[in-house]
Structure formats: structure tokens, C-alpha cells
Amino acid sequence: MSRYREIKNLFIDSIDSENYVELDSMVYNYQVLEESLNKPLKMILLFGRPGTGKSMTLTKLYDNLKDIRDIHYFDAPILSEKEFLKSIYEAMSAQTIPQNMRVNFDGLLKYCQKQRGQRDVVFLLDECQLYSEALMEKIRLLSDTRVVKFVITLHKTDNEDIIAKEHFKTRIWEVIELKNATEDDLAVYIQKKLIKKGFVEVSNSIKKKDISFIHFHTKGNFRETNKFLYIVFNIYEFYEQNQPQKIDSGKFSKKILEMAALKLGYLHD
Amino acid sequence: MINTVELEKRWLRYKTKIFRSLFFILFFVISIPYLSYYLFQQYTLLIEKDKNISKIEVQNERLTVKDELAPKVEKKIVKEVSVLDVNDVVLAPSIPIIDFNKEKMIDEEIEAKNRKDEQSRAERQRAYHQKVAKRKALAKKRALKKKSKNKRKLVKAKSSSALSSNELKVVNGNDVKHYAKEDIKKINFHSSTNNYMEIMRRKFEQDKNPREAILIAKAYYKAGNYVESEKWALSANELDKDSKESWFLFAKSKAKLGKRREAINILVPYYKKSKLAEAKELINDIKSGSL
Numbered sequence: 013m014s015r016y017r018e019i020k021n022l023f024i025d026s027i028d029s030e031n032y033v034e035l036d037s038m039v040y041n042y043q044v045l046e047e048s049l050n051k052p053l054k055m056i057l058l059f060g061r062p063g064t065g066k067s068m069t070l071t072k073l074y075d076n077l078k079d080i081r082d083i084h085y086f087d088a089p090i091l092s093e094k095e096f097l098k099s100i101y102e103a104m105s106a107q108t109i110p111q112n113m114r115v116n117f118d119g120l121l122k123y124c125q126k127q128r129g130q131r132d133v134v135f136l137l138d139e140c141q142l143y144s145e146a147l148m149e150k151i152r153l154l155s156d157t158r159v160v161k162f163v164i165t166l167h168k169t170d171n172e173d174i175i176a177k178e179h180f181k182t183r184i185w186e187v188i189e190l191k192n193a194t195e196d197d198l199a200v201y202i203q204k205k206l207i208k209k210g211f212v213e214v215s216n217s218i219k220k221k222d223i224s225f226i227h228f229h230t231k232g233n234f235r236e237t238n239k240f241l242y243i244v245f246n247i248y249e250f251y252e253q254n255q256p257q258k259i260d261s262g263k264f265s266k267k268i269l270e271m272a273a274l275k276l277g278y279l280h281d
Numbered sequence: 282m283i284n285t286v287e288l289e290k291r292w293l294r295y296k297t298k299i300f301r302s303l304f305f306i307l308f309f310v311i312s313i314p315y316l317s318y319y320l321f322q323q324y325t326l327l328i329e330k331d332k333n334i335s336k337i338e339v340q341n342e343r344l345t346v347k348d349e350l351a352p353k354v355e356k357k358i359v360k361e362v363s364v365l366d367v368n369d370v371v372l373a374p375s376i377p378i379i380d381f382n383k384e385k386m387i388d389e390e391i392e393a394k395n396r397k398d399e400q401s402r403a404e405r406q407r408a409y410h411q412k413v414a415k416r417k418a419l420a421k422k423r424a425l426k427k428k429s430k431n432k433r434k435l436v437k438a439k440s441s442s443a444l445s446s447n448e449l450k451v452v453n454g455n456d457v458k459h460y461a462k463e464d465i466k467k468i469n470f471h472s473s474t475n476n477y478m479e480i481m482r483r484k485f486e487q488d489k490n491p492r493e494a495i496l497i498a499k500a501y502y503k504a505g506n507y508v509e510s511e512k513w514a515l516s517a518n519e520l521d522k523d524s525k526e527s528w529f530l531f532a533k534s535k536a537k538l539g540k541r542r543e544a545i546n547i548l549v550p551y552y553k554k555s556k557l558a559e560a561k562e563l564i565n566d567i568k569s570g571s572l
Contacts, residue, residue: 250282250283251285267292270295271292274291275288279295280295281292
């Protein structure tokens with residue numbers, strides 16, 4: 013397999029916890045989140061702009077705790093209330109509900125209340141901005157039983173930020189905000205990713221000015237950075253196979269960076 | 282796999298664009314100092330022009346009236362005051378800016394006119410003298426003719442007649458009265474004005490009374506010595522700025538010296554301040570030339 017194809021695949025956007033890169037800021041946020049789960053909080057809000065690592069953090073949390081806690085992860089939003097309640101019940105009772113049956117919400121509440129003091133179940137809900145308000149209300153009522161804890165993620169966009177704050181401001185939650193990476197964080201992120209898979213030479217060839225160029229265009233967004241570097245190494249792969257004289261393995265090509273930026277629309281010809 | 286050929290073309294286009302932009306930026310950066318230098322030069326030229334104009338103005342100011350007349354205001358006269366527009370003059374006992382060149386030209390014109398007048402007067406006088414001399418000569422000739430005629434008409438008497446010798450002399454026409462040349466009493470026409478002036482001058486030097494300066498100025502004005510009357514009016518004004526006579530005499534002297542515009546420019550601010558009808562009247566007189 014081509015060297016650059018391997019590197020390219022490193023930057024495919026995935027929420028595999030194996031790809032989780034421990035950055036200082038990420039480690040801090042993760043610790044806050046883990047500690048919050050031990051507090052008697054009903055709900056924990058994890059929010060930030062798309063691509064700031066919310067899903068990755070939830071995945072990492074789930075993978076780390078799934079063996080030691082009663083934790084369940086809903087990586088895709090369940091928009092149907094019926095399906096949502098069914099999924100909650102199935103996760104808690106470890107029973108499968110037949111297709112033609114549904115879970116009664118009052119019944120679910122009573123089920124939770126019965127287990128009060130005996131169980132501490134954690135549900136990780138990703139992309140919660142897609143849930144209806146009615147369903148969010150039910151989530152809140154379920155969390156009031158103190159048997160179920162919810163860690164929810166919300167996209168922070170210019171409008172949704174206000175919605176999120178308005179909707180949840182009356183609840184006492186732990187709020188963790190994830191931000192885009194700084195230039196230094198981004199350098200660490202790229203280097204760690206490459207070194208982890210043994211591409212030390214490539215990692216060393218990426219200079220500060222290259223990182224600055226990448227950060228300038230991606231604004232430190234992990235998803236954007238992954239996309240950008242995927243294109244970069246895709247071009248490298250092409251040259252490696254077709255015109256190897258055009259690439260210098262010791263020096264990261266500015267031309268290829270600019271070509272990738274053109275491809276993604278960061279630059280215009 | 283990615284279409285790298287197409288991407289390379291786009292990259293070349295992008296680089297050309299960047300290079301073009303950089304070239305233009307560089308061009309502007311280089312041309313800015315040149316442009317600034319050019320503009321600076323133009324600006325310097327303009328300033329020099331302005332300086333020359335203001336120099337003329339300052340000269341005019343100095344020539345119009347001494348700063349004693351309006352010491353504080355004179356320093357403040359920076360803005361251009363139109364000489365033609367009398368109403369624009371600032372209300373202050375100050376002499377506004379006057380176009381020195383124009384004034385000079387007017388003076389020269391007047392001088393030339395005066396010279397011409399004087400010449401024509403001298404010519405007329407000469408002609409008149411010649412005429413008088415001719416007439417006299419003619420009259421003398423006639424008188425001689427008449428005398429000889431009369432002589433001829435006289436009857437010669439014999440010496441033995443009863444006429445006395447004196448009578449005979451008369452008859453013979455030899456009795457020409459001989460009048461001894463009378464000593465004409467030379468009246469010493471030392472103009473009493475001069476004496477008066479000296480006295481007044483001495484008195485003024487002792488007392489420094491503005492009234493005396495005004496009297497001297499008046500005397501000079503009456504005598505037609507407008508240069509002196511202007512000078513003395515100014516001295517009076519230095520001592521008493523509220524003395525309307527000093528203002529009037531100064532302006533009148535100026536007007537008589539042909540500096541009418543200057544005279545008006547002096548009187549207008551005074552009128553604005555004092556609201557004296559006499560001042561307005563004098564302005565009108567100077568304007569109409571009926572002074």
C-alpha cells in the first residue's frame with residue numbers, strides 16, 4: 013500500500029476512539045465531563061461548533077466507561093418519540109420490545125422511579141439539536157427520577173447557541189464548551205496523528221508555516237483539518253504514483269497545500 | 282483519485298493572480314514616495330505663493346498706518362480683507378490692509394498728473410507774462426507816440442514872455458516830474474503760520490497735549506501740507522485714540538494725498554464703532570470726491 017494512501021486514510025473523518033488524539037484542551041474537557049458523571053447532576057450539556065470534537069469526546073467517554081458503568085451511547089438522534097422511549101427501555105432492561113409494541117412513558121417513569129437508589133444509568137445523546145422540544149421535556153422528566161443521567165451534545169451555531177441557552181437555562185446543568193483548536197493544538201493534533209502511525213518523517217517535514225497555513229483556512233476545526241489533510245495526501249499519493257520527481261519527501265510542499273486549498277474552495281483562482 | 286492535472290492548472294492561474302496583485306501592490310508602494318514627493322513639491326510652491334501674497338499684505342499694512350494706531354489688532358490681521366469691500370472691515374480702531382501696489386500706482390498717477398498740471402500752469406503763466414509784456418510794450422509805444430504828438434501841438438512861446446522858467450519848462454515839456462524812488466517798505470511776510478507752528482510745536486513737545494497736535498495738524502491741513510497734517514493727526518491719535526478730530530484729519534489728509542480708499546478704510550471701522558454721523562458724512566464726501 014502506498015505510504016501516502018495510508019497517511020491519507022488517517023485523516024478520514026471518523027469517530028473511532030482509536031483516532032482520538034489527546035490534546036491538552038481535550039484532556040481537560042474530558043476530565044470535567046468524567047467528573048460530572050460522578051456528581052448528582054441530571055443532565056450534562058456538551059456544546060460547541062461542528063467539528064470541535066463533541067462526538068469524538070462522547071465516543072471516547074463511552075469506550076472508556078462502558079465496562080465499568082451502566083452507560084449507553086445513542087450516536088445518531090432518534091427522532092421518533094416511540095422509538096426513543098423504546099430504545100431507553102431496551103437499554104435499561106436489556107430486553108427487546110417486539111415491533112408491534114410500544115413503551116408507555118408513564119410506565120417508563122414508574123420503572124425508573126422503582127429503581128431509584130439502585131441504579132445510575134448514563135445515556136450519551138449526540139446531535140440533540142435535532143430532538144423535538146416535547147422529547148427534550150420527556151428527557152428532562154426521566155432525568156428527574158435521578159436514576160437516568162443524560163449527557164447531550166448540541167451544535168453551537170450563531171442561532172442555535174441562543175436557542176440552546178434559552179431552552180436549557182432554567183435547568184441546573186454542567187456545561188462544557190468545546191472550542192476550535194489553537195495553532196499549537198492543531199500542530200500537536202497533526203503530529204500526534206502521524207507519529208502514532210509511525211510517519212515521523214512526514215510529521216517532521218510539516219513546518220510551523222504549514223501549520224499556520226492550515227490553521228488559517230480551517231480555523232482550527234478538526235473536521236475541516238482532517239478534510240484538508242486528506243486532500244493534501246491524496247495529491248501526494250497521485251504524485252507518488254505518477255510523477256514522483258515532483259515530490260520531495262523531506263519538505264512539505266507549499267504547492268500541494270495551495271492546490272488542496274483551491275480544491276476545497278479556501279483559495280480562488 | 283483526485284484530478285491533479287486540473288488542480289495544477291488552477292494552481293497556476295492562482296499563482297498568476299497572486300503575482301499580478303503583488304506586482305500592483307509593489308508598484309503602488311514604490312510610486313507612493315514619488316507621488317508624495319511630487320505633491321509635496323506642489324504644496325511647497327503653493328505655500329511660497331501664499332507667502333509672497335501675505336508679504337505684500339504685511340507691507341501694505343506697514344505702509345498704511347503705524348502699529349501704534351492699532352497695536353493689538355495689527356498682529357491679528359491675518360485673514361485677507363478685500364480692499365474693495367469696505368463693509369468687510371473688522372470693527373476695531375485699526376487700519377485695514379490696503380493693496381500697496383494699487384496705492385503706489387494711484388500715487389504715481391496723481392504725481393504724474395500733478396506734474397503735468399504744474400507744467401501746463403507754468404506754460405500758461407509764461408504765455409500770460411509774454412502777453413502782458415507785449416501789451417506793456419505796446420502801451421509804451423502808444424504813450425511815446427502820444428507824447429510826441431502833444432509836443433508837436435504845443436505853441437512855442439518866446440523866451441521873453443511872462444512865463445516863468447518853470448512854466449516854460451512845462452510848456453516845453455521838459456517838466457518831467459522826477460519822483461525820487463521811494464523806498465518800498467518791505468513787509469516781512471514771514472508766514473505767521475510758521476511762527477505759530479514753532480510755538481505750537483515747542484508747546485506740544487513740553488505738554489504732549491493731543492489738542493495741540495490736532496491744532497498743528499489743522500494748521501498744516503489748511504496750509505495744504507497734507508503730509509504734515511497726516512503726521513500730526515497720527516501723533517494726536519496716538520495720545521488720544523477717541524479724538525474724532527484726529528481720525529477725521531488723518532483720513533482727510535490721506536484723501537487729499539490721493540489715498541482715498543485708504544482714508545475710507547480708516548473711517549469705516551471708526552464709524553462702526555463711534556456711530557458718528559459726521560464720520561459717515563466724511564466717508565460719503567471722500568467717496569464722492571467732494572472733499
